[in-house]
Amino acid sequence: MRVLTVDDSRTILAMLHHTLTGAGFEVLQAEDGKKGLDVLKTEDVDVVITDINMPIMDGIEFIRNVRSSGQYQSLPILILTTETSQEKRDLGRSAGGTGWIVKPFDPEKLISVIRRVVH
Amino acid sequence: MSDLDDFKATYFDECSELLGELEEQFTAIEAGERDSDRLNAVFRAIHSIKGGAGAFNFKDLVGFAHEFETLLDYVRNGKVDLTDDVVALCIRSNDIVADFVAAARNGEALDADYGAEEKARFIALSKGDTDGDQGGEPMEEFDIDFTPVAVDLDHKGEPEAAAGESWLLRFTPHSELYSRANDPLLLLRELAELGDITVVANLNDLPGLVEFEPFGVYCSWDVQIVSDSVTEEKIREVFEFVEGDCDLEISRGTLDVAHEDEGFDFDGPSLADLVAEVKPDAVAPPKTLSVVKPAMMAAPAPGEPGEHENGGARHVGVQSIRVDLDKVDRVVNMVGELVITQSMLTQQMDENLRQKYQELVRGLEVLAQTTRGLQDSVMAIRAQPVKSVFSRMPRLVRELAGKTNKKIKLETVGENTEIDKTVIEQLSDPLTHMIRNSADHGIEKPEKRIAAGKPETGTIRLSAEQAGGNILIIVEDDGAGINRERVVQIARERGVIGEDQQLTDEQIDNLIFAPGFSTVTEVSDISGRGVGMDVVLSNIKKIGGSVHVRSWTGKGTRMTLRLPLTLAVLDVMLVAVGVCPYVIPLSSIVETMQTARADFGRMPTGNRVLQVRGEYVQVIDLAAQFGLPNDTPENQRFVVLCEAEGTQKVALVVDEIIGQQQVVIKSLEENFERIEGIAGGTILGDGSVALIVDVQGLRVHTTQRSAA
Numbered sequence: 001m002r003v004l005t006v007d008d009s010r011t012i013l014a015m016l017h018h019t020l021t022g023a024g025f026e027v028l029q030a031e032d033g034k035k036g037l038d039v040l041k042t043e044d045v046d047v048v049i050t051d052i053n054m055p056i057m058d059g060i061e062f063i064r065n066v067r068s069s070g071q072y073q074s075l076p077i078l079i080l081t082t083e084t085s086q087e088k089r090d091l092g093r094s095a096g097g098t099g100w101i102v103k104p105f106d107p108e109k110l111i112s113v114i115r116r117v118v119h
Numbered sequence: 120m121s122d123l124d125d126f127k128a129t130y131f132d133e134c135s136e137l138l139g140e141l142e143e144q145f146t147a148i149e150a151g152e153r154d155s156d157r158l159n160a161v162f163r164a165i166h167s168i169k170g171g172a173g174a175f176n177f178k179d180l181v182g183f184a185h186e187f188e189t190l191l192d193y194v195r196n197g198k199v200d201l202t203d204d205v206v207a208l209c210i211r212s213n214d215i216v217a218d219f220v221a222a223a224r225n226g227e228a229l230d231a232d233y234g235a236e237e238k239a240r241f242i243a244l245s246k247g248d249t250d251g252d253q254g255g256e257p258m259e260e261f262d263i264d265f266t267p268v269a270v271d272l273d274h275k276g277e278p279e280a281a282a283g284e285s286w287l288l289r290f291t292p293h294s295e296l297y298s299r300a301n302d303p304l305l306l307l308r309e310l311a312e313l314g315d316i317t318v319v320a321n322l323n324d325l326p327g328l329v330e331f332e333p334f335g336v337y338c339s340w341d342v343q344i345v346s347d348s349v350t351e352e353k354i355r356e357v358f359e360f361v362e363g364d365c366d367l368e369i370s371r372g373t374l375d376v377a378h379e380d381e382g383f384d385f386d387g388p389s390l391a392d393l394v395a396e397v398k399p400d401a402v403a404p405p406k407t408l409s410v411v412k413p414a415m416m417a418a419p420a421p422g423e424p425g426e427h428e429n430g431g432a433r434h435v436g437v438q439s440i441r442v443d444l445d446k447v448d449r450v451v452n453m454v455g456e457l458v459i460t461q462s463m464l465t466q467q468m469d470e471n472l473r474q475k476y477q478e479l480v481r482g483l484e485v486l487a488q489t490t491r492g493l494q495d496s497v498m499a500i501r502a503q504p505v506k507s508v509f510s511r512m513p514r515l516v517r518e519l520a521g522k523t524n525k526k527i528k529l530e531t532v533g534e535n536t537e538i539d540k541t542v543i544e545q546l547s548d549p550l551t552h553m554i555r556n557s558a559d560h561g562i563e564k565p566e567k568r569i570a571a572g573k574p575e576t577g578t579i580r581l582s583a584e585q586a587g588g589n590i591l592i593i594v595e596d597d598g599a600g601i602n603r604e605r606v607v608q609i610a611r612e613r614g615v616i617g618e619d620q621q622l623t624d625e626q627i628d629n630l631i632f633a634p635g636f637s638t639v640t641e642v643s644d645i646s647g648r649g650v651g652m653d654v655v656l657s658n659i660k661k662i663g664g665s666v667h668v669r670s671w672t673g674k675g676t677r678m679t680l681r682l683p684l685t686l687a688v689l690d691v692m693l694v695a696v697g698v699c700p701y702v703i704p705l706s707s708i709v710e711t712m713q714t715a716r717a718d719f720g721r722m723p724t725g726n727r728v729l730q731v732r733g734e735y736v737q738v739i740d741l742a743a744q745f746g747l748p749n750d751t752p753e754n755q756r757f758v759v760l761c762e763a764e765g766t767q768k769v770a771l772v773v774d775e776i777i778g779q780q781q782v783v784i785k786s787l788e789e790n791f792e793r794i795e796g797i798a799g800g801t802i803l804g805d806g807s808v809a810l811i812v813d814v815q816g817l818r819v820h821t822t823q824r825s826a827a
Contacts (some may be wrong), residue, residue, distance in 0.1 A: 008163070011130040011171040018122060053163045065299070076300045077207055099360035104174035104766040116360070117301065 001040065001118060002026045006036035007051040012103065016049060019107040023114065027115075028116060033062030047118045048077045049101065052088055061097045063083065067096035076117035080105075123175075134220045135166040136211070141789055145210050145616075146529075148201070148515045158195040164193055166214060168598060172223070178220040183234050186241035187212050199244050205556035212237045264340075286692040286812045287372040288415060291339035295362035307340065309357045314346025315376055332455070339366075344373040365820075385707070428675040444540070447500050454490075454497045455783035456802075461490045462780070463804025498684060505583045505592070508546050509534045512554055512581060518526055519558035526575055527562050529554075532582035542682050545662045546592070549655040553594045553678050554579060556652060561598030561676050571673065573597065585684070592680040601670035610636060621733055628668045628676075629656040632656040633767075640826045664688065665706055665762075689801075691782050693809065694759065695775040697747035700809040702782055702801060707761045707814045709768065711776060715754040730759065739817060740772040744796065761814045769818045780804075784811065 003025045013029050020027045028043060032037040034057040035048065048065040048066070052059035055060060064071045076099045079092035089100045098117045101110055125761035144161045188453040191209070193199040215234040222229045292303055310316055321339045325331070344354070350753045351369055358367055465483055473480050509531050538546075562568075562577030569575055580595040606627050615633045622630075629634060631652045657667050664682040683689075683706070691702035692711075718730040719738065727738040738758075742749040753776040759771045782801035785808075787794060798813035 006134050009167045009170060010133050011126060011167075011174065014172060016128055018126070053166050055163060068399065071477075073298065073301045076302075093299060093360075096299050099481075103170050104176075116305055119302070119305065 001114075004028045004036060004043070004045040004048045005040055005050075006030045006033060006048065006059070007055070008016045008032055008054040009034075012051065012080065012109075016110075019105075019110055022107070032058030033059060033065070035057065036062050037065055038046070040072065045075070047114055048075060049080055050077060051080045052092060060091055062094060063095040063097050078113060078117065084104070102105060108119045120205070124647075127179055130175065131220070131224050132173065134168055137168055138217050139507060140164050140312070141213050142513055143222060143506070143510045144639075145206070149206055149210065151200055156197065158201075162191040162195050165216070166250065168220065177223040179229065179233075180216070180223055183219055183238055184216060185559065185628075186238050186245070189217065189796075191246050193245055205244065207239055208237060210517070212241075223235055233695065280696065281641045283347060284349070284350060285348075285371065285372050285373045286344045286351075286354065287374060288342050288344070288549075289339065289366070289368040290342060290358075291366040292336060292363050292675040293366075294334075294336045294360070296361050297334070297336065299364065301361050301364065303340065305339070306357055306361065307342065310344060310354070313349045313353055313357070314344045316345075318345040319374065341374060343372075348672040352358070363669040371703075378633060383504075392447070412686050422601055439655070444499075444501075447497075451501060452783055454494050455781075459491055459781060459783060459804055460495050461486055471638060498539070499537070501540050502684075503540050503543050504535045504537050505543065505546070505590075506534040508543055509552060509581060509583070511547065514580060515551060515554055516558065519555060523562075524564065525558065525562050525577060526556055526565050527577045527579060530580045532580065533579050533584050536583035536585055536590060536680060537585075540683065542590075542662050542664075544681075545658060546682075548665075549658045550581075550592070550594070550653050550679065552579070553680075557594055557596040557598065557676065557678075558658070561596035561600075563599050567599075571599075589685060590682045592682065594678060594680075595675060595677040600672040600674055601628050601631065603670075603672075625669065626668045631668065632666055663704065663706055688809070689782050689784050690777050690779065691801075691811070692759065693740075694757070694773040695777060696741040696745060696773050697749045699745075699747060700777070700803060700807060700811050701741065701773070701812055703759055703761065703771065703814070704798075705779060705810045709760045709762050711760065712758050714756045714772065716757055717758045717770075729758065729760075731770075734768070736760065736770045737818065738770045738772060741812070742774065743774070744817070751775070767818065769814060771812065771814070771817075782809070 001023075003014055003016075005020070005027060005031075007013050007016070008031050013031075014099055016064075017027045017029065028045060030039050032054045033050070036048070039045075039056070040048075040098050047103060048060045050062055054062075056067075063077050066077060067077060075098065076098040079089060079097045080103055081088045081092070081100055089097075092100060101113055131812065139594060141161055141164045144157050144164070146162070148157055163206075165184055167186045169181055169188055172180040172184060187209075190199060190205075193254075194201050194205065199205065212234070218229060219234070231673060288301070290306070296303070307318055309314070319341045321341060324337045324339075326335075326337065330824060337629060338503070354369055355362075358365065445745055456685055461483075465487060468480060468483065512531070512587055513529050519525075520527040522745070543544045557579050561577070562569070563573075565575045566579060578597050580593070582591075582595070584591050584593075603624060607616070607622070607630075610627075610630050610633065611637065615630060615636050616622065631651060632655065636653065656666050659680055662682065667679045667681070668676065669679075670676040689702075690705040692708055694701050720728050720730055720735070722728055722735075727740075728735040729738050732737075741747075757773050757775060757776050761769050782803070784798075785800045785802065787797060787799050790800070794810075796813055796817035798811040798816065800808055800810050803809050
């Protein structure tokens with residue numbers, strides 16, 4: 001399974017990478033939404049994990065862009081958020097986000113959340 | 120755990136960058152540039168610092184950063200006015216965040232109330248401008264499309280189900296559920312993990328084929344879960360992501376068998392067959408009715424190893440790679456050799472050869488161009504903008520202004536100028552020292568400035584520019600200038616200069632870099648710290664640079680650092696001593712002259728000295744020094760006047776001056792052993808080895824010897 005991780009924080013990317021490769025996933029990385037879209041142009045992925053607050057293109061716009069392309073209407077997109085409050089999630093969901101992961105994430109929970117949205 | 124340590128290291132690296140960015144952005148914001156890009160950037164930076172801190176459980180940092188972030192969120196959304204007061208609070212808080220990060224890095228704890236005052240102000244500001252009922256959480260307009268769910272109230276709040284308790288739920292997805300890429304099949308599978316489940320698809324709403332829309336929503340499911348541990352909460356958790364995107368009825372009960380029959384009351388061919396019949400190519404035959412799998416999702420099956428070996432990560436779309444610096448250095452060195460070989464080849468082409476081999480000449484010209492391009496590109500790999508060092512200075516200046524009760528503003532120019540990474544790393548200390556010096560000794564107190572008819576706020580200007588093969592870093596202040604009388608007086612007292620030595624203004628100014636010289640009698644908290652400006656000079660010399668100071672009484676002081684673009688290639692003067700070639704770094708050479716025209720004298724000790732413009736300079740005959748035979752008549756030799764540390768000069772006597780060129784430095788220590796007076800070796804174009812003269816080392820060495 002291939003996972004695209006989109007986050008402007010190297011720390012988060014590194015931790016996601018560690019956890020996901022540890023679970024046997026293949027990990028692709030991008031530092032902002034725009035770069036994430038670039039990756040999707042050439043690569044097939046099974047699930048996307050994206051941060052919300054990013055420079056150049058934030059996660060919300062990234063999700064909208066992905067969803068607006070017919071090809072990716074059923075690509076699961078998980079939102080990474082530090083907010084425990086509802087609003088960021090709902091913003092992300094109304095843009096087309098499939099689910100969310102609250103940072104700091106627990107590795108097991110991360111994997112189980114991915115399993116919840118990907119076959 | 121080493122993984123965790125690695126992540127921490129990454130995090131702290133990232134924090135340094137983010138803090139630098141914050142510093143830069145706030146400096147611009149302070150200067151009045153309050154556009155939304157900047158406000159978003161500072162919000163993001165604090166947000167990222169907080170995010171990572173949460174992962175490592177740095178509670179103090181998270182606590183402070185959270186309130187700071189909340190305030191910044193209000194500010195960027197225009198809910199809190201960005202007054203000068205708030206900007207000042209933010210800048211102060213930035214420093215506090217930096218302290219929290221440093222404490223976390225060093226594993227120290229700060230005082231429990233550290234930053235409490237600022238934190239309280241964040242909360243007050245955030246609350247004051249809102250209804251105050253948000254508990255400090257950012258408030259945003261958004262539409263919660265929450266659909267109330269019918270719940271069997273009779274069962275709600277009952278103790279946990281007894282063994283084998285049966286739950287019943289009816290799950291009716293809305294189209295939004297599918298448009299957000301959620302999949303009922305996965306939800307049902309997850310339910311299966313809670314207990315024994317029986318699922319019945321309700322297909323009553325399926326339209327006839329004519330009205331059937333491929334992406335229409337027609338199915339709902341009834342699920343019976345039998346388990347001894349399941350709770351309504353656990354069931355709802357499974358549907359966490361689809362809350363609002365489906366109708367969900369949860370109750371206690373068992374599946375009605377009649378209902379089950381109804382569910383299967385579907386006559387005729389299966390939907391899958393129908394779909395396949397209608398669009399044989401577009402849609403793969405679905406395994407289940409629940410979801411039509413689009414082609415792209417069908418790629419690798421779950422659990423299957425990826426199509427790439429090792430199942431390892433493949434970074435795509437990442438625009439940079441990390442390379443071991445050693446590898447880059449090897450390339451830099453080889454390119455250096457290439458440049459030298461190329462220039463040697465070009466030099467070998469005399470007029471005769473040029474006429475004879477025109478094709479070769481053209482080829483060499485192309486080679487020269489390509490080599491230069493290659494050198495520039497390789498240097499660019501190691502080069503970094505000076506911004507990374509410059510961005511630390513605004514904070515320093517603020518601190519200094521506070522401690523000295525002066526008003527000082529810092530202007531930076533040319534922060535995108537790029538210099539070799541090693542040079543940048545060595546730049547921070549000298550620069551800090553120079554700015555401290557400017558703030559402490561240069562800029563006057565506000566009263567004094569006003570009395571002198573100057574603006575109350577002093578300016579320190581920090582600039583970087585490329586000038587030929589050098590980078591100039593200039594620290595300039597509009598302060599009082601160097602007090603030359605005092606400098607001379609102290610230099611005499613401390614024996615830095617002789618009693619009757621006459622110096623030009625420029626020479627006096629540069630005395631501040633002389634070893635053991637400090638114009639402050641008591642060591643001040645700011646510039647003092649036990650070391651003088653001589654440290655600046657020795658640091659800069661180490662990286663092949665030079666420092667120069669110019670001062671204008673009452674108008675200010677300008678200190679110029681001249682740094683090499685790269686450390687790998689050295690500009691040298693090639694000389695001959697006896698039959699051996701030696702090279703002297705060009706940066707340390709002041710002038711050269713023929714011995715016939717030099718004014719030698721003898722000290723009472725018998726040591727030979729050279730008199731240059733009223734100054735006596737120690738003379739070192741390299742042939743004698745290195746024990747080399749030489750038969751060049753004394754009056755046909757040359758003197759190379761070099762500047763050693765500080766303003767100390769030394770005159771080297773050599774047999775011949777061959778010319779200037781670039782060489783690649785080879786370490787003697789690594790390849791042979793350390794030799795006094797020799798800084799390293801190099802290989803010349805013709806393959807012979809030349810030693811690099813260490814002017815400072817030579818001077819110390821001979822001084823010690825003559826003293827012994």
